[in-house]
Amino acid sequence: MSSTLQDIAEKTGFSVSTVSRVLHDTSKKYTISKKTQDKIKQVAKECGYRVNALARGLRVQKTNEIGVVVPDISNPFFSAVIKSLAGELRKKGYSIIVYDSDEDIAIERSSVKSLLEKRVDGLILASVGQDFSHIQKIRDAEIPLVMVDRCFEELDVDSISVDNEKGSLLAVNYLINEGHTRIAFIQGLPGTYANETRLQGYKSALQNAGIEIDENLIVGDDFRELNGYLKTKLLLKLATPPTAIFTAGDLIALGTLEACRENNITIPGDLSLVTFDDPIFASYLSPALSAVEQPITKMAEMAVAILSRRMVSPFDEQMKVLLEPKLNIRSSVARIQQQPSPVKIKKSLKKV
Amino acid sequence: MSSTLQDIAEKTGFSVSTVSRVLHDTSKKYTISKKTQDKIKQVAKECGYRVNALARGLRVQKTNEIGVVVPDISNPFFSAVIKSLAGELRKKGYSIIVYDSDEDIAIERSSVKSLLEKRVDGLILASVGQDFSHIQKIRDAEIPLVMVDRCFEELDVDSISVDNEKGSLLAVNYLINEGHTRIAFIQGLPGTYANETRLQGYKSALQNAGIEIDENLIVGDDFRELNGYLKTKLLLKLATPPTAIFTAGDLIALGTLEACRENNITIPGDLSLVTFDDPIFASYLSPALSAVEQPITKMAEMAVAILSRRMVSPFDEQMKVLLEPKLNIRSSVARIQQQPSPVKIKKSLKKV
DNA sequence: TATTTTAACGCAAACGATTGCACAAATTCC
């Protein structure tokens, strides 16, 4: 029984303009008598008047909505990001429309399309990231955009993420320092920014230490649990299995734990494990998981700040922000003896 | 550079009506020549035409949006619910607008207000739940609503949740069968449906077993981790501490684990633990956590089904659906000896 | 008293789509 300004106008005998002005606090500018105001307000309350945001948005060309799309909302990392974003944006009077692309580029594309049609005032995008033709459309539509976590280096858009490469370096260097040389990497979705940069960090760490990269130890194809499970099973079947695994995401690590349990592999006794992402439950796992933590709250805050800046000055230079990762050492990796291994260790290189 | 129907009309020389019809597939009904269609479509593409959902929504009185508000999006339970909801609704052509009320009734209220203003086609609400004046407004606005997880029994609205009482019964009965009699309950936010029903189940289980209820063992005030942590610390300081703890939510259980670790309490050796909610990581915790699982996917599916039904027949009788919980027994509870305790066990009562 | 201000409000044009109805021209039917 939603009533309109028109209804109130008829019931009170005033014009739609007047009603609009008292009901939305523009009455200061137009001086409307106290008596009129009271009457209109009262009738409005009686009728349960509620402004129609569609009509308003259409008229003022602003919706106060920000579109958010993430690859997997049930991933603790992204749900934490969304929570922070929502809180931060609420302070500024924005609400968020959330889409879950389910790591599917087609869904992501249609989500973005839908958001643009809805005329959101801005977009925060954690892209699946294997393609960016649709991103270009956002730019063409001239709506403010910031990419989080998953970025495109080639693209001229604002973005913010953790320094993935550095995070991987931290993790893998740690493993190396504990004596590991056969270190496997279970990656996430290939072709995505997060994955490629993490992979790069893994490779760099090995190279810096003079450890040859064994392509058989680089496996995996998405950020889900099942991937971790399957690839761990495979790794354990290798002639000379790895002594440590570094996983590209928290869900993958969970899969690895499952596989190890099934195979009666104890961590860190038989196998060491470090993961990217540090979900809330990492320290309660068995064993407590060493993990690379991302500054999620900060990431969300800055994303909103960058977006705000972009909204006021559309043509400023682009920003690409990298946040510092942090390695939280717990008890999932064991120090091992330097055993003679088939892998040549060119320690000398390091000193050169 | 967003162009409108008007723009296309001018550029092609046809009327706005015709343009609208070819661009939105109503051309079957109105038979527009192939030549005209092609021309319009081409110009539309060149101009990067994108329908304005605000204008459309205003005109057709439908937005294809469903509002969703949850108390804590970073809670694994709710993020899983949202993910399922989003997927289910996407199939039907709806997108979702998500609000996180942060367990704050004021935020919830303003979220609902905002959603109604946006003219969503339906509302799915996991209410904080201590008050429901704003819910009444939704009913007045005559927009379809279904409540999930947190319901109001007093209120005449569709709702769906797990059978909380039964879930608690399952958990506590299990503890009792393992020989526990001093069982603490760390509850969530008092006054909420989920909490009260779970508490009720806890009490019933004890009563059925003839175990006296000790109010000192019922503690806690919200569903967050910190609550579990603090209350566990307190429980452990009791003259005769409980031998088992049942927590009302997964995050609470995490807090309990933390407290136990700090106090060098081993689970299940020194203390048994069961929790409501069975997050993805429960089985990987140390120890693997016994937990009451909610059928999340089913809950989301049914919520959408109920909402759909309500959208087509607004005046059907209300439905209140309870889903079956399931107890997943893992290794966080120990069987204990029936030791002489200060609590009287009136086993005989059971047989009466 | 004539003139300027001010207070209190109304008109009407957007915003961008949808859609029932009308209508001319071209076909088909008898």
Next chain:
DNA sequence: GGAATTTGTGCAATCGTTTGCGTTAAAATA
């Protein structure tokens, strides 16, 4: 060959707000 259909398109109202610009009547000023 005239009537009845069909085909292809346009008119204009409508959805609910916002807002620049008028327009009165009363009050203030000269």
